[in-house]
Amino acid sequence: RISSDGNPAKFQPPPKPVIIDKQKQREEKRFLSPEFIPPRGRTDPLKFFIERKDMIQRRKVFNIPEFYVGHVLAVTTADPYANEKVSRFVGICIQRGGKGLGATFVLRNVIEDQGIEICYELYNPRIQAIEVLKLEKRLDDNLMYLRDALPEYSTFDVNMKPVSHLDHEEVPVNKLQVRMKPKPWSKRWERPKYNIKGIKFELPEKKMKEAQKWSQPWLEFDMLREYDTSKIEDKIWKEVSEGLKK
């Protein structure tokens, strides 16, 4: 190459390519299952430590995937009374409760016009496989209102294929607003105590205003209810990741 002067130009090496390793980025994003975080109380932390050891032991043997409320899961359990001693249930996770070894999650599905919910224990040895079929977070932490929603929102095909999801991507949030059956509902979901964002309320304005009468705006500022789990989470995350690596 000849520059504008006429002399041969100095060799410019090409710019180094910048490699963004998305797998490593993902490892930095860490997920701690909510049942590891101990509840606030006066119990001896030794109890939670021993429980966590057992939970890590079980996780080494059996893979419990990362899942949130709103994911569609397929669970195979060992059942002495089933046909092939194995029963499979597909459903959307509507609630994750319990702490420690008694952690549970509820799956809901509508089969043949009948709504069915099964509460599974995460660390129950009868569970043989948990597959995540669809990764999708919803606007709420608790989807119990699906019981009063139209059945189409809780129907999931039993033979649905797992939807592929790349590891490094964020879990997508489905901003679906669900339509409800006519009232009466099992709980008054329009009340602010449930703080539900995922329902399309087709109630008259008067009813929505009346529901706001039960709002407790001082609750979020109540200092005695604060439970800051960030430091506890960091400690437990280190403990759990070391335990799993061994």
Place this chain on the structure above:
Amino acid sequence: SVMTRFCAGFALAPRVLLSRSVFHSFLSFASITGACRAIQKLTRVRVVDNSTLGNTPYHRPPKCIHVYNKTGVGKVGDKILLAIKGEKKKALIVGHKMPGPTMTPRFDSNNVVLIEDNGNPIGTRIKTPIPYILRQREGEFSKVLAIARNFV
């Protein structure tokens, strides 16, 4: 206020029955009691087999009038006495709204299968899923399990 709610319920009745012609719409009508205990006297139940007695519409839903149990509360696998269409019939509970032990299914309606005194089912097919727990008592319920199509 209960009367007005009932009247409102009946006003809605033809629309509800036309749009969703499922008989159990009777159950969640003007007012529902939340699930207290599973199935006891005067609970309205839903018959899930394909018998004529269970599926012909009547102006009153089938109600439990007796539970054949030491406690008056019926769970999955208990026999009860139903009052349907002005007659008494025995039935077997195959699912209730009350949550049971973990790993067992909880249904959105109280399901029941009509049965004779000797245990023979009256219908010939059960489309709704039945819990696997019933297989434990295969001897008593073998004929009911034989006509069941889906299990949960």
